[in-house]
Amino acid sequence: MxxxxxxxxxxxxxxxxxxxxxxxxxxxxxxxxxxxxxxxxxxxxxxxxxxxxxxxxxxxxxxxxxxxxxxxxxxxxxxxxxxxxxxxxxxxxxxxxxxxxxxxxxxxxxxxxxxxxxxxxxIRYSDNVPRIASNFTGLKPAIVKMPAIRVAYIRHRGYNRSIADVWQRLYAYAVEHGLEQARQIGLHHDNPSIVPLEECAYVAAIEIPDDFEVSGSVSSFVIPSSLCARFTMQGRYGEVPNLIRYIYHTWLPESGFEAKTLPPYVVYRRNHFLEADERFDLDFYLPVSVI
Structure with a gap:
């Protein structure tokens, strides 16, 4: 073909x-x-x-x-x-x-x-997502209004280390088009504690200008503007599924907010899928509305 x-x-x-x-x-x-x-x-x-x-x-x-x-x-x-x-x-x-x-x-x-x-x-993690005992005691979000974000993206099925291959492709695309400083964003369509890791839908994305035309196998869409709960966290590979589990199963039911059908997303300051030591620094945004 x-x-x-x-x-x-x-x-x-x-x-x-x-x-x-x-x-x-x-x-x-x-x-x-x-x-x-x-x-x-x-x-x-x-x-x-x-x-x-x-x-x-x-x-x-x-x-x-x-x-x-x-x-x-x-x-x-x-x-x-x-x-x-x-x-x-x-x-x-x-x-x-x-x-x-x-x-x-x-x-x-x-x-x-x-x-x-x-x-x-x-939650029995595969070899690709190691067991990590994360402690989220005292972790509370800021409630913020997030603007719409236009992104170029590549989809991936499965939450494991193979996501790094997608990020390498997207980063190479960003470099080729002068976008290496663009914000890196990951969308999590599924809660990995109730969806098998191999089925979890993940999207690797970079922010792009409104007039940027995507090409090749990279597509574009707009992350809608929304009220969000923003969780700031640093850690290492394997902890993000634990963070998502904590947010959905512990924080949200007692928060006075409810989740929208929009997917949550992370904005990386340090992307563990592109770092040799697999450490991250990120903000996790959960679209919410007041109950």
Whole structure:
């Protein structure tokens, strides 16, 4: 397959995933996404499976259920039926059936503590993410209004050391285009304590000017403006999943805030995926609203 074709296919899939994450509360069909990319439904589905290795509707349902599982934990005062709607389920019964099939629990059982046992099982780190006993006692966020940020990005599936390869590619792209001083940003679409690490969706991104035109396999999107809880932290590789777990499972339920469906992101001052000693210095931004 020609390089230009590979790049075009990557762009189509990136656009589709961006649309899914931004419109997770809406009906999403192959027809809509195919039309956005000016291709047939058959051609779009073939490209999606070719690039991701996954069936489109399986991917869509997985994203919906992962988002719902997280919202059930952090938004305990929200009705289950409302969370189902926020994640794109048109009927309460369809949501319960799909949720039970994936997690072997009803949404209510999950919310009432079932997620803790699931999390303990899931948090068994692979060799790529070592066990680290992190202490977040006293860690509190600042509540800030974050402006929109336009970024160039590369997607990655799995939270492990292979993310470093993506960052090397993106950094090389930044150098080639005079953007080596651009802010480095990582988006975490999934909570790694309830989503298997090999399935976690991660996005490596750099901030770009409004008039910058992306090229090649690198795409662009805008991180929306939002009220955020900002956590500042320094540490080493393996601690970020622990930080995310602490924020979602400990801080957020007692905070008086609830998480939005927008993904959280980190802004690196020191990016552990690009450092030989694997140490980081970052701000973690969780989009929130007041309960």
């Amino acid at each position: 020609k390089k230009e074709t590979l790049r075009h296919h990557a762009h189509i899939v990136n656009d589709a995933l961006y649309y899914i994450y931004r419109h997770i509360d809406s009906p999403i069909t192959l027809e809509v996404l195919a039309e956005r990319n000016r291709t047939s439904v058959y051609h779009f589905h073939r490209i999606f499976k070719e690039v991701t290795g996954r069936n489109f509707y399986d991917t869509l349902q997985s994203i919906r259920l992962q988002k719902a599982a997280n919202l059930l934990i952090v938004n305990k005062k929200e009705k289950v039926s409302m969370i189902a709607q926020q994640c794109g389920y048109s009927t309460h019964s369809a949501f319960i059936r799909a949720f039970r099939q994936r997690y072997a629990l009803t949404p209510t059982q999950w919310r009432e503590g079932g997620y803790l046992a699931f999390s303990r099982e899931n």
